[in-house]
Amino acid sequence: MNRLFFRFFILVMLSISAAAFIVYFAINRLFGDPLDSIARRQAAAQIFLLEQYIDQAPADEWLDRLNRVREVSGVRFELVPLSEVRKQISGQDAAGFERGGVVLDIGRKAFYRRVDLVGERYIGSNDEALVAQDLPIDIGFALSMEAVRYLIVALVLLIPIAAWSRSHWQGLQQLSDVADRFGGGELGARAHMEPEDSIYPLAERINHMADRIERLLDSQRNLLHSVGHEIRTPIARLEFALELLRDVAENPALDKRINAMEGDLRELKELVNELLGMTRLDAEPHLQRKRFDLGSALAHCSETLPPSEGMALEMELGEKLGQINGEQRLLERAVGNLLRNALKYGTHTVRLSAVRMNDVVQVAVEDDGPGIPYAERERVFEPFYRLDRSRDRNTGGFGLGLSIARKAVELHGGTLAVGTSALGGARFTITLPG
Template identity: 70%
Template sequence: MNRLFFRFFILVMLSISVAAFIVYFTINRLFGDPLEAIARRQAAAQIFLLEQYVDQAPADEWLDRLNKIREVSDVRIDLVPLAIARKSLPEQERDAFERGEVVIDIPHKALFRRVDLAGDKYIGSNEEAIHAQDLPIDIGVALQVEAVRYLIVALALLIPIGFWSRSHWKGLQVLMRVADKFGAGQLKARAQMQPGDSIYPLAERINHMADRIETLLESQRSLLHSVSHEIRTPIARLEFAFELLYDTVQRDQVLQMRIGGMQGDLIELKSLVNELLGMARMDSDAPLRYETFDVTEALRSCANSLPPSPVSLDVAVPDGMGTYYGDQRLLQRATGNLLRNAQKYANAKVALSATRKLGGVTIVVEDDGPGIPESEREKVFEPFYRLDRSRDRSTGGFGLGLSIASKAVNLHGGALKVDTSPLGGARFTITLPAA
């Protein structure tokens, strides 16, 4: 946000500077160089002496009067050949010089003027020019005055613009904080502004958008929650009925096998409902239950709670990793989901490791399985998404484990990413920021 207004300030300053140059060149084009006018005013005394004292002398006395000016003035006055004078002047000034006008040489604090155009006024002067040096010309003060003038103009523009921009900046800061809260899951966050505020219409539209999003999410969560709870009741009745039915057909092994298969389907359906309820709770306004817990103990507990598996589990969680402030239940669930996912696809080995750095925690789960193609690494965190090789019943699951893990980590302000493990399979890395 500050960058936006800094760029605006730079743009205003550049515009004022460009305007100053445009004003200077426009005046120079229409009315002549203003700096030359200033220099001519500063050298007005010497020009007056030449035009009113030397020029008024008789034809044979002008040189005497010029010498008298040399004696009483600090200005150095010389007679130079026309060729030298013409060579010293820029091309755009030579026409004025040839017409007999006084030409100011500002950089050298000097002036040139022909003594006599036709040689009929001053004796022996038609091939000479007066060159006056060390004139009291100082345009630095004039430039400082102009700079102060433009600075006052700039301040006169920038101060009102600053007050006007400040209201916009404060309003945008409010909207940015609301957006951060809303993105963090605080769906009740709204921008509180007065109708007279500059960006009130934008805030109102953002509030309306937030109301609509909150309504849609609430409807989705309510539907998911209600449907899941409604399904639980018939599932419980079916479980009870299957138990009774299984006991009544003890002698019919074929029927027992079919009932066992149906019980497996029912257990799978029950697990799906539990997963959906878990996701619904994570989408609530305040899903986290913060507490301080021991990181080493929590991670080792995840490893110990895994179901039996033919693959080996290498746990490299050092002692004394300290404590972390967060939702222990959610973080253990995220780590457990990653470990169970690794067990499904590993050939022989699963590894769990963790490090602590600058208050944050990094948890790595990797396996030696087939890995995840790079094109599908972002999709595996989507709900119900499963890779083609995991769509059969042998692997189980509903495609919710990784989605739940990602959401649990994101709620803590962390990140979950997947890449290739040195073991040959997939490597999932949980990065939790300092609490």
């Protein structure tokens, strides 16, 4: 948010600077160089002496008056050959000089004027010019005054703009805080503003949007929760009925069919448990954190895995993993889901590794299976999304395990990403703050 107003401030300053340059070039184009006007004002006393004292002298007294001015003035008045002056000026200055005007040379702090044009005013020669040097011209001082003037204008503009922007900044800051809290799972977060606030209409629309999203999520969560609990009752009844049917069944074909039905019921029961697990993660975004030993938790995850024929689990836990702050049960479930997924897709080997690097802990689960195509590495974390079932030798799962694992990791402020393993299959990496 600060970046927005900083850019606005820079834009205003650049606009004022551009306006200053445009003003300068416009005045220069229409009325002449403003620096020349400034220099003439600074040298006005010497020009006044020339035009009102020396020029007004009779022809035979002109040189005497010039000498008296030389004695009392700090400016050096000299008579120089006309040819030398013509070498130093050009363009419009040269034309003005030939007409008898006073031509300023700001760089040399001097001005030039022809002595005599018609041979009637001055004692002298048409081949001479009067040069006044060491004039009290200080363009730097004048430019400093102009800079101060524009700075005052800029401040006069920026102060009310800053006061006007401050209310916007505070309102936007509040909206940003509400968005962060809402995105973090605090669905009741709202922006509270007065109707006279500048961004009140935007805050109202964001509040309406948040109300709508909260209602939709509550409805979805309640539906999943209710359906999950309601389905458990008929599942339990079916399990009981199948047990009774097995006791009275004497036909092997019927017994085989009962086993298949029990497998379907187990699958349905697992699906309900996964759905309820996702619902709890969404409903309880705030964890019951406490510090626990990471190495022991990872070892426990490996011990709770179901047996898998022909699969070897390698453990590479780094030294000094230490403790981390979080909810042990939830992180164990995330790692357990990744391990079960690796056992399902792996061919012979699954590897669980962990290492601590400064303030970060990385836990990796790898397998030697077919891997995950690059284009689908983000989609596998979507609920109910599964890769081609032909890659799943057990044709099991509901596509919820990876989604639950990512949710659990993100609730701890970490990330879960998938890449390619050195074993040849997929590598899931959990990164957690240490």
